[in-house]
Amino acid sequence: xxxxxxxxxxxxxxxxxxxxxxxxxAALAAGHEIYRLFFYMDGVQNASQLATPPQDEENxxxxxxxxxxxxxxxxxxxxxxxxxxxxLDKTEAAxxxxxxxxxxxxxxxxxxxxxxxAGIESDRFITFGC
Amino acid sequence: MAExxxxxxxxxxxxxxSNFAKEALDVALMCAVFNQNTSILYMDDGVFQLVRExxxxxxxQKNSSQTLPMLEMYEVNHVYVDAESLVQRGLQKEDLxxxxxxxxxxxxxxxxxxxxxxxxx
Amino acid sequence: xxxxxxxxxxxxxxxxxxLRVAAKDxxxxxxxxxVYAALAGTELExxxxxxxxxxxxxxxxxxxLDKLSTQxxLVDYAGFVALxxxxxxxxxWY
Numbered sequence: 222x223x224x225x226x227x228x229x230x231x232x233x234x235x236x237x238x239x240x241x242x243x244x245x246x247a248a249l250a251a252g253h254e255i256y257r258l259f260f261y262m263d264g265v266q267n268a269s270q271l272a273t274p275p276q277d278e279e280n281x282x283x284x285x286x287x288x289x290x291x292x293x294x295x296x297x298x299x300x301x302x303x304x305x306x307x308x309l310d311k312t313e314a315a316x317x318x319x320x321x322x323x324x325x326x327x328x329x330x331x332x333x334x335x336x337x338x339a340g341i342e343s344d345r346f347i348t349f350g351c
Numbered sequence: 352m353a354e355x356x357x358x359x360x361x362x363x364x365x366x367x368x369s370n371f372a373k374e375a376l377d378v379a380l381m382c383a384v385f386n387q388n389t390s391i392l393y394m395d396d397g398v399f400q401l402v403r404e405x406x407x408x409x410x411x412q413k414n415s416s417q418t419l420p421m422l423e424m425y426e427v428n429h430v431y432v433d434a435e436s437l438v439q440r441g442l443q444k445e446d447l448x449x450x451x452x453x454x455x456x457x458x459x460x461x462x463x464x465x466x467x468x469x470x471x472x
Numbered sequence: 473x474x475x476x477x478x479x480x481x482x483x484x485x486x487x488x489x490x491l492r493v494a495a496k497d498x499x500x501x502x503x504x505x506x507v508y509a510a511l512a513g514t515e516l517e518x519x520x521x522x523x524x525x526x527x528x529x530x531x532x533x534x535x536x537l538d539k540l541s542t543q544x545x546l547v548d549y550a551g552f553v554a555l556x557x558x559x560x561x562x563x564x565w566y
Contacts, residue, residue, distance in 0.1 A: 222557060227470070236479070236504045237566075243529070247549035253557075262374055302374065333381040340468040341354055341385070345556050348471055350566040351479070361563075363489070395489050435492070459493040463474060469563045 225339035232281035235351030270325035362397035375472035394433035
């Protein structure tokens with residue numbers, strides 16, 4: 222089956238990203254396809270390349286990045302939610318003349334249309350909120 | 352042409368204390384833009400998103416209720432409100448900013464059964 | 473048929489709202505703080521009308537393994553995936 226996951230919760234502030242990650246891993250292990258991961262609202266923080274947790278804690282953005290790379294998953298971060306919350310890629314940082322960009326590798330900024338497309342194209346759509 | 356599925360956007364949070372109201376509305380409008388069979392349901396504290404005459408100027412936020420008329424413009428097919436949630440909160444249909452369809456619990460059960468994608472906020 | 477996931481403690485009104493509108497043939501999966509609704513002797517009215525599952529990892533995390541109602545079926549993440557496959561649609565409550 223094709224699954225898409227929408228993640229609304231921020232790492233370290235809610236369990237949503239953890240549950241979503243474990244679900245994604247289990248779905249892939251069972252032979253399913255993850256059509257898209259869509260990060261919305263505070264969930265955009267899962268895509269920050271600046272997360273620096275203590276050594277004995279999971280690096281949640283990095284963990285997502287490894288899963289995305291290993292399985293070639295389309296990981297989309299809602300651009301409007303991201304800009305509002307200070308998650309920018311190189312293009313948006315240049316557009317808005319910000320000093321730095323911080324979107325982690327493996328993630329791309331795009332619009333809400335990608336969330337709707339994921340709902341249309343997937344067999345199952347699951348949201349992880351808080 | 353993209354397949355048309357039945358999408359339901361479910362709102363259970365009040366406005367202004369979080370961005371849920373605004374971001375849920377954006378999703379509902381986008382589903383309609385994609386020509387999906389789109390409905391929106393307000394229940395629990397979500398019904399507070401519909402209260403008339405909101406004025407968030409002094410909390411320096413945008414008035415999220417001003418976007419509500421776009422639901423009809425974008426042809427979101429149904430705007431459902433859970434009648435029990437209104438009653439629990441001392442509200443009536445007349446207190447709401449836009450025309451809505453009041454539904455009871457068994458009707459909500461039916462509505463949920465008709466959906467292929469449920470987006471909860 | 474719908475799989476409802478609930479991630480809030482039963483003291484929050486989320487589970488009540490879910491139970492009010494969940495069809496009898498729908499299943500409920502308790503995850504995260506939702507697993508507190510699985511404690512023996514504290515079951516909410518209406519919970520018994522459904523097949524109720526709880527995510528083992530969240531139950532263990534919270535020290536509840538030996539305190540659960542016998543009506544609860546424990547599932548791991550693979551079981552969560554299997555439930556999503558089995559039911560037509562997932563509704564997440566939080």
